[in-house]
Amino acid sequence: MDDSFIGKTGGEIFHEMMLRHGVKHIFLVGYPGGAILPVFDAIYNSEHFDFILPRHEQGAGHMAQGYARASGKPGVVLVTSVRSDWMRFKSAILWAISRSACKWNCMVTSIAELPRRINEAFEIATSGRPGPVLIDLPKDITAGILRKAIPTQTCLPSFPSIASQAAKRLMEKQLNTSLGHAAELIKVAKQPIIYAGQGIMQSKGGTELLRELADKCSIPVTTTLQGLGAFDERDEKSLHMLGMHGMAYANMSMQEADLIIALGARFDDRVVLNTSKFAPNAKAAAVEKRGGIIHFDILPKNINKVIQATEAIEGDVATNLKMLIPMLTSISMEQRSEWFNKISEWKAKWPLSNYERADSPGGNGLIKPQSLIEELSDLTSKIDKKTIISTGVGQHQMWVAQHYTWREPRSFVTSGGLARPDALVIDIDGDASFNMTLTELSTAAQFNIGIKEQGMVTQWQNLFYEDRYAHTHQRNPDFVKLADAMGVQARKVSKPEDVRASLEWLVNTDGPALLEVITDKKVPVLPMVPAGAGLHEFLVYDREKDKARRQLMRERTSGLHGS
Structure with a gap:
């Protein structure tokens, strides 16, 4: 008491x-x-x-x-x-x-x-x-006022409870058996892939164990949107993000893999898309007992919910990886050369750098969102302190996920200036998203929180609804004047040649700052997998098709859009 x-x-x-x-x-x-x-x-x-x-x-x-x-x-x-x-x-x-x-x-x-x-x-x-x-x-x-002594310990049931020790022993036996099967599948698989989600970062020591697993068995790694930063994208084994707007080579690797090792990921619809077309090689390998899908997750309800697992490993991901890794036989990159050569061919065929630039022949001279993010990524890579990137939801979120090079865990979140005062925090937002929370600029100014705001959903309406832009355009306030009124330093940039200097100003300014960037408004986020398609049925940038798309856009909107 x-x-x-x-x-x-x-x-x-x-x-x-x-x-x-x-x-x-x-x-x-x-x-x-x-x-x-x-x-x-x-x-x-x-x-x-x-x-x-x-x-x-x-x-x-x-x-x-x-x-x-x-x-x-x-x-x-x-x-x-x-x-x-x-x-x-x-x-x-x-x-x-x-x-x-x-x-x-x-x-x-x-x-x-x-x-x-x-x-x-x-x-x-x-x-x-x-x-x-x-x-x-x-x-x-x-x-009210408390008048007596009270118990403060929780009444939550412990798991496993004293009454379920037999069940605990059975679970441990099943876990050891499943881990043994998983180790054998990793050993025999020819084209394995690790699919890492946010759960690997929420598990203590998870990202270090992910790297150890990938290095020991020479397995390429792809991550979900929420898993960005779990694996250093500068590593040759990195496939970057997969899914609806994931890298084409990551999607192809997932479809062609004979073994998928899911670590703290849920197989959500933005990754799986059409379930009947998802991971055909892994499903076939499972039948032939030479591969399949190994699913590590702390929540039992997530396992077999969307995709049937060959081996289900329930519990804390890091704890179970600690048990699995000693069971594994080391496999070198040379032993996996055929698989990595195939991946290299896909990377060469569908590079993310394939997009129209401001100075491209026939280009319109406007700042491209992709180039902006790449400049920011390069600039922050040269800074000693950790950089935390946040975004709203929309195209700008996908451009950041695709074109920023993620190097550390917990670097892609929704905020962070208070939690990590030693870090550089940059929020990249679209105008509509920013309008929803712009009042918090004054909060940042009041408490001198060094958040850097960079303001930059019409893609589906262009591709699938004949350019009928219903309720997706709005008139914006003068963001620079608004920031100034709230005590936040602000600038605007609209010319590609001024981007680097403007970003340097943003990063090096003390306290909160805002940079409004005027970008090309009708740049689609590619690659993209249309709804109902398989993960491998993605759209990629094609210069001639994009030129035709913009011309059609101008015709449909009487010249209002598409320039």
Whole structure:
């Protein structure tokens, strides 16, 4: 029993529990409401926390998520009450509303259970596959005073429980058998590939073990969008990203591989696309017992959910790799030469550098998004400190994923200036995406967070809907003036020859800064796999086809687009 909380209010207990869990930063909503005031009053002027006040609730959520992904620690957000109907402060059933969006949630019904619930929240958020949790704190709980000693240990069931020791031994036996089969498949496979997702980075020591596996058995590595940075793309075994907008050679390697080793990846629809056309060689090899699909995942529900696994390895990825690697026989690059030669041919046939440049014959002289990202990648590679890149969602996200050279884990996230104050943090955003959260420029200015903002979804409408650009164009404010009004240094660049100098200014400026880049508006993200197609049925850049595409675009839009 813990008697240290006796005489404290719920708000003061919250303060103490944050200290016990090592919280350094707390994100507060821009407008503290009455329901959360007992907590605000308890943490008021606390010397233990840095408080960040975003201008919008969604900004607080984005910041906390980015903080968590960049640091590996939980991001804490405080939000006031939610009204359930107009002009009445009737409490909404928040735990029910948020259930589908959270890994776990609860409403505290007694001040005596508050410490235990906070402990449970931190344990659940950080264990297994990390995810968001929510605690609903009613005002009577945070304003109330605790009068007795209470238990603070969690009531979460341990796994495996004491009652399931026999089941644990059976699982360990099955795991050892599965790992042995996996080792044998890796030994006999002629064309293996490692498919790494975000789970490999969330598993402690996972990226180091990924490299050890790839090096020991000379296996090429491709990553998901969320797995970028898990494997150094400067390594000759790197295939970069795969999927709908992945590298053509990564997609071909996945389709031609006789063994796929999935590490912390879910086989989501942006990677698999048409399931009936996915990985035909690996499926055939599984039948002949010379390959197949080995799936490592911490969540049993993800295994066999989309693609049937030949061997399912449940549990922490890094822990299981530590057991697998000693079972493996070393295989040199020379022994895999036939496979790597085939991959080299695909890289030569479909290089990512194949796109129209500003100075290409017949080019329009505009800044190309691909060139911009390549310049930024080259510039940041020469900087001593780590660079963290964030993006919104859209074409700019895919250009960054494709054309930036990823070298380190946790370098591609949604935020990070607070979690990694030693790092250079650059956000690359499209105009529409930036408009949704631009108010947070003033937050960065207020707290002098050195975030560098670079502003740059019409592709499907061009390719598949005859250039009917429904609701995808908008009139933008003057971003430079807007940034200046918020106390953020800003510049605009529109000429290709000025890009390098502008990026150098952005990177070297102290404090938050914004660079508005005027790019060619109708550059498609390629490669691209159309919906319903197989992973190998991708579209790539073709100069003559692109010229015809732009001409057709001009005709369909009466000259408004396509120049």
